[in-house]
Amino acid sequence: MAFTPPIPCQTGVRLADHVTLGVGGPARWFADAVPADDAARAVAAADAAGVPVLVLGGGSNLLIADAGFDGLVLRLADGGVAEQVEGADVIVTVPGGADWDAFVGWTVAAGFAGLECLSGIPGRVGAAPIQNIGAYGQEVAEAIEAVEIYDRDARERRWLPAAACGFGYRTSRFKREGRAVVLQVAFRLRPGGAPTLRYAELASRVAGQAPDLAATRAAVIAIRRGKSMVLDATDENRRSAGSFFLNPVVPAAALAEVERRLAARGQAPEAMPRWPAEGGVKLSAAWLIEQSGLARGAGEGPVGLSTRHTLALVNRGGATAADVLAFAAFVQDKVRTSFGISLEREPVAAGF
């Protein structure tokens, strides 16, 4: 490829060292701590030359190919936050390269409600809108006011209001289209606001305490730690991408089929967890995996299910991306054969 990146880049950087699953080959060009303007310039140059681009955050939702990424990988710079009071709310604008959980910790310490349930999620701020991160009763879309992107088609920087971001369950127009670099995110938060306690396990953990943001954040992190869902270098399940499969949203006919199969196995269909969702009924991917015969810790090779969370695929050490894909296909096959449901992968694949 005859391409000279217009910003300083390293070559041959091993991407396995920059993603939480710990798999993936080298990047052809790798630029770190890139300021927004330089990122826009570099992506424009790569697009003009037909060079593939991967914007990397914390690498906690990425599956990189063993062959690596034959293009430009760039990671945005961190920077300060800007605050602006608007009526009873505060609008906080944060660079895409900022660490997500450090930012959430800052909002909680400042007494700004709106993100407390999203404590402990790995990654960077710029990735949060990509799949509309969610956990324990909150989704980031609820708190996003606007997103500043570099639009790779229009070749310009611009702000999009939340309503134009196409947010859905673990998705957005950014994830669907892959044509935007998220440079900054503006959040609308509630100074002195009460924590969101919609999630039963979380509400019961903080019951009896004054329902403040700090207690809620601490409870979320404690619950997550129990499921190996925080990054912890001492945890045997540390090499994962979090939940590897989305909870399937199925139409009535597919739900009836799952219920029929459960009944045929002598199981009570009502025992299956489900939630109303746009476009159908949302089922629990973890429950389906367990009922298809795979318990936590299942898997003989270098990749298996987390010992603490059925939905997380774990690189137990020395795995390749091919191993991860093979084990994922094995799990998907078990669920499809048992219930006729196809589980979809959550992490983004790059370099394949």
Ligand SMILES: Cc1cc2nc3c(=O)[nH]c(=O)nc-3n(C[C@H](O)[C@H](O)[C@H](O)COP(=O)(O)OP(=O)(O)OC[C@H]3O[C@@H](n4cnc5c(N)ncnc54)[C@H](O)[C@@H]3O)c2cc1C
């Ligand atoms: C232990 C663990 C627990 C997790 N728990 C949760 C959870 O509770 N809820 C949840 O929703 N997710 C969870 N995740 C998934 C992951 O942490 C989130 O999706 C997170 O937002 C990814 O951030 P990142 O910076 O690591 O993104 P990366 O993994 O680096 O990137 C993910 C995708 O976003 C793109 N991207 C990243 N930054 C930008 C940017 N600035 N502009 C454009 N595109 C960009 C990448 O190109 C890629 O396509 C978990 C992951 C792990 C490992």
